Amino acid sequence: MSDNTDKAARLAELTAELDTGATSEPAGVRRLREAREAAAVREASQGSDVEGVPLVKAGDVVHATATGMHLPRTTSLWGGVPALALTRGDRVVVTEEMIAADVDRNGNPGWTAMVHDPDRQVARWGRVHIAPGEPPAGMQPWERGDSEWSEQREIARKSAWAETDPQRRAAALQRVNDVYGPPPTTSTIMATYKMDRAYEEQEARIAASAAAGVPNLGPSQGA
Missing domain, CATH: 1.25.40 (Serine Threonine Protein Phosphatase 5, Tetratricopeptide repeat)
Known part of the structure; x- marks a missing residue:
């Protein structure tokens, strides 16, 4: 009987410790952790937001095909690293912070789920803004006519x-x-x-x- 009582007491202590840690965890750190956990779950289950279309991962290289898009780089609501303003031809290495900042409050990714899906980009923004891989050699920051x-x-x-x-x-x-x-x-x-x-x-x-x-x-x- 005493053994069960000791185990219950220890479990209560661990629960209290976890609750205390969660309460003291900064909001930005919590959102980053939750985004990482959500990304890990998605990758483990299917690795894609839309069937057949992979999500970008930390370390992936992408490039801008148009000027004007801004990529958030922080989960902080105040201050933090400013968004990355893209110019056509820019090379970007995706970071965990970018992936975390791209997740909305419902856990849904934004641009990170559309890099490999140009049709969705056109449907949402009217054109393709970002593509996977290195920028083509000789790619200029302008497009003819602009x-x-x-x-x-x-x-x-x-x-x-x-x-x-x-x-x-x-x-x-x-x-x-x-x-x-x-x-x-x-x-x-x-x-x-x-x-x-x-x-x-x-x-x-x-x-x-x-x-x-x-x-x-x-x-x-x-x-």
């Missing part, structure tokens, strides 16, 4: 025009087209680039003539 592309192309074009040597200037203008593609063709900006195109053609003729060792006579009069 404001960043237009600004960077204009900077490169002005820099090429500033080159005093005709051959280097022609080569620099060609690099602008190689990297950024041709200029926009809408009527509102056609006038800005119309003379540029004629100038680039003339510079190309000068460079070709210099390479061939013959004078540049300009375009044919009959053209």
Whole structure:
């Protein structure tokens, strides 16, 4: 009888210790622990939020396919590490803190469940913002047609025009087209680039003539 009494008393002491520990556990630490436990349960059961679509894990590498998304990095409601603002082409190593911060109060993951599911990203955000793996080689922070592309192309074009040597200037203008593609063709900006195109053609003729060792006579009069 005494043995059972001792066991019951010890169990009560352990329960009290656990209750005390849980009460003193900071909210951020508790949420991180609970998120880890929930992630472990999901991974052990199926490893996927949607059938056939894996969840990202701590240590996985992902990359941004668009600019503008912010990834939370803390479970703290006040202060903590600020969210990570993504620029197209950014490489991100997923951390446990990111995974914990991505879980809502119901235990459901957000972006970490959609990295491998571009269709869900489009349905939720209107486009794909993040993809698994390393960013493709040469991936630029801009996309053709967006404001960043237009600004960077204009900077490169002005820099090429500033080159005093005709051959280097022609080569620099060609690099602008190689990297950024041709200029926009809408009527509102056609006038800005119309003379540029004629100038680039003339510079190309000068460079070709210099390479061939013959004078540049300009375009044919009959053209």
